Amino acid sequence: MNGFHFKVGLFAAASLLLGGAFLVYLLHARGFFEDTFHLQLAAASADNVAPGVPIVFSGIEIGQVVTLGLNEAGGILIHASFLERNARWLKENSTFTLDKPLVGGARIRVESPDLGAPPLPDGSTVLLQVSDISREIPVLVERVKAVLANVEHLTRQDGEIHATLGNLKTVTGRMTGEYGMLESILGSPEKARAVTDALDKTRVLITRLDGLALKMDGMAAKTDTWLFAPDGVAEQTRESLAQVRLMLGDAQSSLKKADALMTHAVEISANVKDGTQDLAALRTEIDEAVRRANALVNEINKKWPFARDPEVKLP
Amino acid sequence: MHFLAASIESLGAKVTGWFAVAYGMAAFLGRAGRLLLDRATWNRATFDVVVKQVYFTAVQILHVYLGYVLVISWLMVSIILSTARDFGLTEFASEMTIRVLVLELLPFLTALFIALRSGSAINTEVALMQVNNELDALAHCKVPPMQFEFLPRLIGGVISVVTLSGLAGLLALLMGYLAIYGLTPAGFAPYTQTIAKIFDFQIVAGLIAKCALFGLAVTLIPVTAGLETPKKLFMVPVSVLRGMMRVFLAIVAIEVVSLALKYI
Numbered sequence: 039m040n041g042f043h044f045k046v047g048l049f050a051a052a053s054l055l056l057g058g059a060f061l062v063y064l065l066h067a068r069g070f071f072e073d074t075f076h077l078q079l080a081a082a083s084a085d086n087v088a089p090g091v092p093i094v095f096s097g098i099e100i101g102q103v104v105t106l107g108l109n110e111a112g113g114i115l116i117h118a119s120f121l122e123r124n125a126r127w128l129k130e131n132s133t134f135t136l137d138k139p140l141v142g143g144a145r146i147r148v149e150s151p152d153l154g155a156p157p158l159p160d161g162s163t164v165l166l167q168v169s170d171i172s173r174e175i176p177v178l179v180e181r182v183k184a185v186l187a188n189v190e191h192l193t194r195q196d197g198e199i200h201a202t203l204g205n206l207k208t209v210t211g212r213m214t215g216e217y218g219m220l221e222s223i224l225g226s227p228e229k230a231r232a233v234t235d236a237l238d239k240t241r242v243l244i245t246r247l248d249g250l251a252l253k254m255d256g257m258a259a260k261t262d263t264w265l266f267a268p269d270g271v272a273e274q275t276r277e278s279l280a281q282v283r284l285m286l287g288d289a290q291s292s293l294k295k296a297d298a299l300m301t302h303a304v305e306i307s308a309n310v311k312d313g314t315q316d317l318a319a320l321r322t323e324i325d326e327a328v329r330r331a332n333a334l335v336n337e338i339n340k341k342w343p344f345a346r347d348p349e350v351k352l353p
Numbered sequence: 354m355h356f357l358a359a360s361i362e363s364l365g366a367k368v369t370g371w372f373a374v375a376y377g378m379a380a381f382l383g384r385a386g387r388l389l390l391d392r393a394t395w396n397r398a399t400f401d402v403v404v405k406q407v408y409f410t411a412v413q414i415l416h417v418y419l420g421y422v423l424v425i426s427w428l429m430v431s432i433i434l435s436t437a438r439d440f441g442l443t444e445f446a447s448e449m450t451i452r453v454l455v456l457e458l459l460p461f462l463t464a465l466f467i468a469l470r471s472g473s474a475i476n477t478e479v480a481l482m483q484v485n486n487e488l489d490a491l492a493h494c495k496v497p498p499m500q501f502e503f504l505p506r507l508i509g510g511v512i513s514v515v516t517l518s519g520l521a522g523l524l525a526l527l528m529g530y531l532a533i534y535g536l537t538p539a540g541f542a543p544y545t546q547t548i549a550k551i552f553d554f555q556i557v558a559g560l561i562a563k564c565a566l567f568g569l570a571v572t573l574i575p576v577t578a579g580l581e582t583p584k585k586l587f588m589v590p591v592s593v594l595r596g597m598m599r600v601f602l603a604i605v606a607i608e609v610v611s612l613a614l615k616y617i
Contacts, residue, residue, distance in 0.1 A: 049412045067549035
């Protein structure tokens with residue numbers, strides 16, 4: 039056996055085998071062994087679309103644009119081809135969107151929200167939507183320009199913000215003065231000093247009022263002692279009043295005695311003779327007086343100890 | 354004035370020299386091509402020399418070469434991937450990897466590899482044979498040097514460069530897949546899609562043609578440079594130097610033209 043021929047033979051066979059396998063793989067990858075699925079995309083404009091533009095599903099390329107041209111009505115018709123194995127992602131409810139990212143070439147994005155939907159038939163025509171970021175940029179730039187102009191207007195030399203900032207500067211400048219925040223609010227150190235002086239005076243006044251209140255507390259305590267001590271005024275008053283009551287009770291009993299006396303006198307006089315009209319009148323007068331005295335005593339008893347000093351009138 | 358005239362004269366001599374070299378190569382290639390089509394050429398002896406040439410150019414260095422390709426591919430794939438990730442262009446990484454490695458870098462490096470190892474050897478051998486009158490002796494013995502010495506070398510060179518580039522490309526594709534997707538079959542479909550997108554008929558045909566031209570350049574130029582050697586021994590190194598320079602320029606020119614055809 040010739041080792042050198044064997045090695046060359048092995049090399050040649052392995053290379054041919056690998057080359058052949060790669061060729062078959064390549065043909066498979068390019069869809070040589072399967073049918074091609076065709077689709078027509080109707081678009082308003084053919085901007086950014088060219089043969090070879092990829093059609094991607096979930097970020098993976100599944101087909102590409104083959105040709106594009108105008109139809110009878112002047113609309114754009116884009117022919118796209120897919121491998122049979124990739125066509126299963128195309129459903130009747132799939133949407134086709136042309137994407138033109140800022141980086142990278144244009145591509146057509148397929149979105150199939152419901153993979154259970156019926157498949158798209160071969161050769162059907164679908165609508166191509168356009169979402170072009172680069173077309174929106176000029177609009178965006180215009181709006182940003184307007185915003186910037188407004189900002190510029192606000193921040194100009196004689197503008198409101200400038201004036202506000204100036205005022206703020208004055209205020210904060212005053213804040214750093216002797217009287218701080220007070221000065222910044224009132225405007226000058228003199229006014230601020232007046233306020234602090236007033237506050238000082240108030241403080242002194244409050245201290246004095248405090249002392250006064252303490253004194254008054256002491257006085258009230260003394261008054262209490264004076265009034266309600268065992269030998270105080272209140273006690274004495276109560277005793278005096280008790281005596282008055284006793285006196286009144288005596289007066290009442292005396293009056294009752296007088297009443298009884300008068301009754302006896304009337305009976306005696308009636309028995310002696312029919313009596314006299316004078317005695318009858320006297321009797322009425324005494325009755326009236328007794329009744330009034332009684333009422334008076336009762337009233338004093340009821341209203342005690344607030345009753346005024348009643349005047350006992352005797353006939 | 355004299356200086357200007359001398360400059361123009363020297364330029365003219367150089368251009369004439371280049372034309373002569375180009376004509377010599379074209380004429381040699383023409384003779385080789387005619388011989389290739391001749392039925393009488395394809396006998397057992399010629400075939401044996403071709404096999405020997407393929408063995409020395411490709412098989413003998415295969416393990417070294419594949420190790421070298423492995424390291425280069427892994428490095429390039431890693432660099433491309435990390436750069437693509439940094440710039441947020443990961444989706445283009447696989448395509449970029451395949452284009453850079455399989456289509457451009459690996460065939461170029463293969464050509465340089467073969468030129469340095471076999472091209473220089475061929476140049477030296479032919480130059481020594483020329484100086485030692487061995488070629489005349491062979492011709493005198495009815496052993497045409499074109500058929501038994503030169504044509505097998507050209508065929509062996511072309512076969513070697515095409516095969517080695519192809520193997521390197523396959524290895525790089527594998528490396529790229531492993532680097533991007535890891536040891537899972539998950540990325541097979543998108544990777545297949547990318548490969549399908551890149552390798553259309555024109556690209557594959559262009560790649561094979563480019564590799565064949567590289568193979569031709571690394572053998573044809575050293576042979577013609579060796580044949581040009583004046584019959585003096587000290588001219589052999591000069592001949593190898595000139596031959597190698599021409600090989601380098603030819604390889605770069607082929608690469609540039611192929612890139613221009615592909616992308617412009």
